[in-house]
Amino acid sequence: MTPQTSIKLAVDTAPFQHRFLAVILCVFLVLVERGLAQWGLFFDSTPLISFLVVAYLGLFFPALMPIGSVFLIGLFCDFLSLDPFGMRSFSLTVFYVFIRWQSEPLREEDFITIWAQISLLFMVLSGVRLTIYFALNWSFPDVLSLSYQTGMTILIFPIVFVAGSFISTLLQRNLQT
């Protein structure tokens, strides 16, 4: 199911327009995340879709998502919310770096392994965020809602994966023609 074998978009240096579009996509998804917070279901624990998209792009299309873009997306999130400033950009950057480190072996794995690895990484990242928050404020946030957010994000990953594969396949066909 992994699209790594047929995808030609993952290049060292993608055109600026492509990278810009990728950032715009992530910014849009950040806004969607904020919009989802209006649902009672996700009131204080929206699934972090932007993390998943960054993970997918970092895994299969690293040229579209350089670390600078990731940092800017995180910074944008930091500016939008009143969460501890820098937390989102730092966690997103760390997440991306770890994804990049694991990208080569992960690409050869099947979907379940990728999902498990990313889930594990995301849980560790939630722990890191919790630790940073505790270090800064000497108090814990609502661990339950943080766990809920982590769980929801992990559950949504297959949707992002399938959608990303579908879009990349579609784009590849268009480029070939």
Next chain:
Amino acid sequence: MARKPSGRRALGHSRLPQILILIFSFLLIFVGKADLVLLREAQMRVNEFVTPLQKLVSAPIEAAETMFEGARTVASLRAEATRLAAENRRLRRWQRRAELLESENRQLRTVTGVIVPQDREVVTARAVTAPGSSFVHTIQVEHGSDVPVQRGDPVVTADGLVGFVIEQGLKHSWVLLVSDVNARIPIILSRSSWPGIAAGRNTNYLQLEFLPKEAQPAIGELVQTSGHGGILPAGIAVGRVVKADKDAVLIEPIVDLRRLSYVSILLRDDTTPAGIVDADRFFTPLPDVAEKRLLEGFSPKDVLQ
């Protein structure tokens, strides 16, 4: 576009910027902790800029939420309707039950105020039949077994006399209503104490017979049992005078005989057979003073004559 063969190599190429950005992003946390006014101001500006976009993006999400909520509401409405229907059925059963109990309560209240003579015991019975015919005014009452009902036992409600038992069974007895043509009730007028006999006519009214000529019954005057004959105790209300002229004196039964549900049977003591007059209880010895009345309507002079 050529795909990069190795992610690790790619990372190696950009390791320094990655490390720098990581460090910078980590330092940002402390910058944020410093709570700089400039930073807050920048945050506000970015939010002001993004808010319209956010509204744009949130609109379809809100619509989806509304749709989702609508679907959930419809689902919950169905469940709520089912629950309410079940509750409604239960409440209707309770309502019917309450109405029955209310009716029974109202009916039972008609016998709770019965004045029971000292030598009688009271048993509540349920009227199970009504006359149903103009030929005979009797009802059947259910009093249960092991109740020593005897012929002649008066049947009353809190209002007054209904009739008396004419046939007794193990669980049921027949009661002759005061309105029956065969009923003859010894009575006295409550104000003037003139005695007489209230005779049923199989109508809604009783006719007062054997009333002394001197008697002048007043309209609305209460008529009560006299106790003469020893069958019925004295002092039970029978009816009120509704017509009093030369031809006839009519009494309207004080009990609405058409709406009998529960009645009280005044049981006699077994040692006192019906029809045996206990002179000590029902008659007063002749007084020394000639003018003083003995029984209701009778003076010693009348008795002697």
